[in-house]
Amino acid sequence: MKRLAVTVTAVSLLALGACSKKAPEQLPPPPAAPVQTAAPVAAAPQAPGMAPGSQGHFRQAMSGRDVIYFDTDQYNVDAEDAAALRQQAQYLLQYPNARARLEGHADERGTREYNLALGERRANAAKNYLIGLGIPATRLTTISYGKERPDALGSNESSWARNRRAVTVVVE
């Protein structure tokens, strides 16, 4: 248990190092806390009710890396996305009973039906990457919300960048 938590910390450190151009401006900065606390305990802080393998626990452990972002009309996984997905995969390998749903989204500047298909494509890109990292396909499902569930509410480039995304959600 403790050893695995250390691994998660290590992966997140790697991921921070690999951070590249694509992080949308409005994203909260990645927390710096794990770097300081070398003690393995702090890797996946456990709030009351946050059972390991739960969505709350997963989100906390990912600290923002439960979401990957895409360029306009694109669905390829770039280096930054790959780092986030590796961290997700690490978690899913650590908790083999956890299943994950990949939710694909698009920004509002496209037509509704196409965006549903595009969201599905993005969700599958994330899913396939996780499969490639050894997560069994049977533990992963996809769903597209197209442009129907924006995260950022503005009508500007930075909001659209935040909405072109695939979100990994742990389902129990």
Add this chain to the structure above:
Amino acid sequence: MTRSLFLASLLSTALLAATPAAAQLAPEAPPPTAPAAELEEEGLSVTVSAEGNWQDIGIAIPAFATNRDQPTPANAQGTAALGQEIAQVIYNDLRFNGLFQPVGPDNLPRPAYDQITSPAWGSWGARSAEMLVHGYVRPGANGNLTVGCYLYDVRLQEELVRQGWEFAPTEWRRAAHKCADLVYSRLSGESPFFDSKIAYIAETGPKDRRVKRLAIMDSDGANHRFITNGQATALTPRYSPDYSQIVYLSYVDGNPSIYIYDIGTGKQQLVTRSENPTLAPRWSPDGRYILYSMAVAGNTDIYRVPVGGGRSVRLTDSPGIDIGGSYSPDGSQIVFESDRSGSQQIYVMGADGSGQRRLSFFGGRAATPEWSPRGDQIAFTHVAGNLRVAVMNPNGRGMRHLTDGWQDEAPTWAPNGRIVQFFRTQPNSGETSLWQVDLTGSNLRRLPTPVGASDPAWGPVLP
């Protein structure tokens, strides 16, 4: 310029095609004792449009008369009050089309029952009315209403057309729409479209948690009804050609899937059973098949399935997103959207999937193609920064924008192929509303809906 020419050709066609009116239902000779209505002197304005050579036709639409004023389920005040309402519905139908300059019953004297078949020519002529709509409402012994509709040319002092219909009292508005259709068709030479319905998505709530419900209404916004309760997101409805069913996308089972909702029974069924998401449903013109798109491992293709269930036939197999097919009116071809070239563009293929070729080559992206019921145009969403509604010929040429909004998308055709409706989204708030515009890009107007609205789907003219 374009508009003037189009309208002028409409008008000349209509006048040349003038034929003696066929009496589908002749009213009984009204009692000669009925007193003639007092016709007050009020001006009937006739305006000349800014474009110059088109003059809207002035049409007087006074209240419909009745032979016996009695309460009915359509109007508790009586058939005289109902006659006023019917004329008002006709007035509202005709006033937004840019062809006519109607004057409604609120501003006109009320003709007597016996004047319906023998108008007071002098009085109407003095009002500068070029055309006159007269009609009557008669309560029947079986509880139904009989509505007669007459169109007169005031200058020629001649009847142009007449027709009558029997409706259950709850359907009285349909009689008004039928009358408006009769007038519109006779004067424009175009096919009717008012007696039709629209399915759409009603939207409420904040942008990130918007509730989307399936809803229906008449072409003028009346008889509005929510079909789904909003617990599951509903999108992209399409009325079946006979209005008995609506095919649409619902998240009711968690995943987006296409259902056929039966309006009579209120029950719905999956179009096809699949683990994969299904989307973008469309009816074939004969109502026997449904086109849909299905995403398998992220790759979306177009399929066809019999409405009653059965084997799906895959029509496209490109590695890109193929979606949103729309049949030509004769059912022989399908226009659809694909990003196989790298961006969304419009393609056409045979109804069996054969001979797929790209139609759109005018820059930007092109999406949501809908074949006109007349077959002569394809409406679509042109994405080039903003989203705008545009039309092109079925050969891909002659692209014209009809709108210039920030985000106008998903056009649907009026049953006569002369008007398109679409939905418009406001930046930031994401508020949506239904709009319509005619083929010349004129007469843009917002449709009244009780809440936000998107994904309009206009059905055919009712029989």
